[in-house]
Amino acid sequence: MEEALKEFSTWGPRLVDLGTNLLVALLILIIGWWVSSLLGGWVRRAASRSSKIDPTIIPMFYSTVVWTVRIFTVIAVLARFGVQTASLIAVLGAAGLAVGLALQGTLQNIAAGIMLLILRPIRAGEYVALSSGSDGTVEEVGLFLTRLVQVDGIHLTLPNSTVWNATITNYSRNKTRRLDIPVPVRYGDDLGVVLAKLKTLVDANPDALKDPEPQVKVFDYKENGIIVNVRVWAEASKYWDLRWGLYQQIRSALEEAGFQPPIPLREIQNPKTGAAA
Template sequence: MPTTQYTWNWVVQHTLDFGLDTVLAAVILIVGWWLSNRISALVMRSLNKTSADVTIRPILASIIEWSVRLLALTAALDRFGVRTTSIVAALGAAGLAIGLALQGTLQNIAAGFMILLLRPFKVGDYIEGSGTIAGTVKEISLFYTRLNKADGQGMFVPNSQLWSSAITNYSANTTRRIEAHLVVPHTEVANAIAHLRMLIDSDNRILTDPAPNVVVSDFTDVGTRITVYAWTQNADFLSVKSELLGQVPPELKKTVTITQRA
């Protein structure tokens, strides 16, 4: 009977201790997660008031956020007697399995750091990748890059996908070349070239260096292909491109077939 009573008391005591530790661990995790979000938001607001690079701000905030969460997780495990040295040893033993299980995630993190280090693009750049990837970069995080597409939709692209494929950065250089093609009847070639050169000369947004050019590029069954090459500042590219051929005189539009290519 005394043995039974002792066993019962031991079970009750250890159950209460375990329950208390579980509750405290849960409180630590909840508070840690809440605190990490608040600190991350505070750091982000502070960085926004400084001259810190807008590309690296979310990365710094994410690193701080996950560092606080890791501390909270360590403190929670400590309630069950799991020491930091034990955690490191366990992670080391399970490193290969974790690496295989999180291969895609680790690739995204590594790619995110490489993007920040080598800067193929930054926040505010308009980029185009493989497939349907295209838009203005709004955020580069540890795991993905957020783009705003031309139609206003948001796109979240894994960093590894951007790092492992060719990316065209339309904002990388200060100038861009407009290339426009017109097909006109053979009898209207001289008239079309003269009008296009007049339009180019009258638009001060078109740069003189490199010099613009209007050339005959091909002869087809339906007419002569004329190609216009003109350089503009990157900020003026879209407006100049849309307005240049829109200003072709009405009498010439009747005989012109227009195609445009960036």
């Protein structure tokens, strides 16, 4: 019995210290995780309210703040158990180098994400098309991935390196866009009347900008008719409304005025008689 008491008196304080360290470490971990989420949320809200901060970089700011606090929290927890943080940092550095060599593609995505945020060829809310065949409205440029929302509501997630290495066509960066509509006119129709009617129709459209002035000009001659080009500028947000509206109005207005669309004609000759069939 006396030996058991001696053993307990020897191990008791150690167990108490271990339990205390576990409790304190758990408390540090919980508080650190809570503080990281709190600071991340505060940074996101503050950045969202500022007109000087591009919305595209807000997710990266949030992730950086959150994981910086969490890494320091884990180091503090390990230090509570007597782990030498200097040695730990050296080990983490060596491990980071090894992981970096193994994950070169991931590092390329990080580097591409940083370049996208610095040079900003795309921003949140802009509609873009990539030479890889993807297109959509930019929702987020993260540390590893870029998220697009296509016109049919489908979310598209791409590695940052894919976006960075592609040719980017940005349809939203400029405030205005030009619309060109080819209108075929039959040979023999009064071209002057057609041009005047199209000019009147375009000038009356509220979505068509007056500066630059709309242009209605003869553009080309085809086998089956003359091509008249209707060139008009619109605000980027109203481009598709103007396009859809003009395509319908032009055809309806010309048909009401008695102008029918050209019909392709082909002459087939009989090889025996040489006469047209």
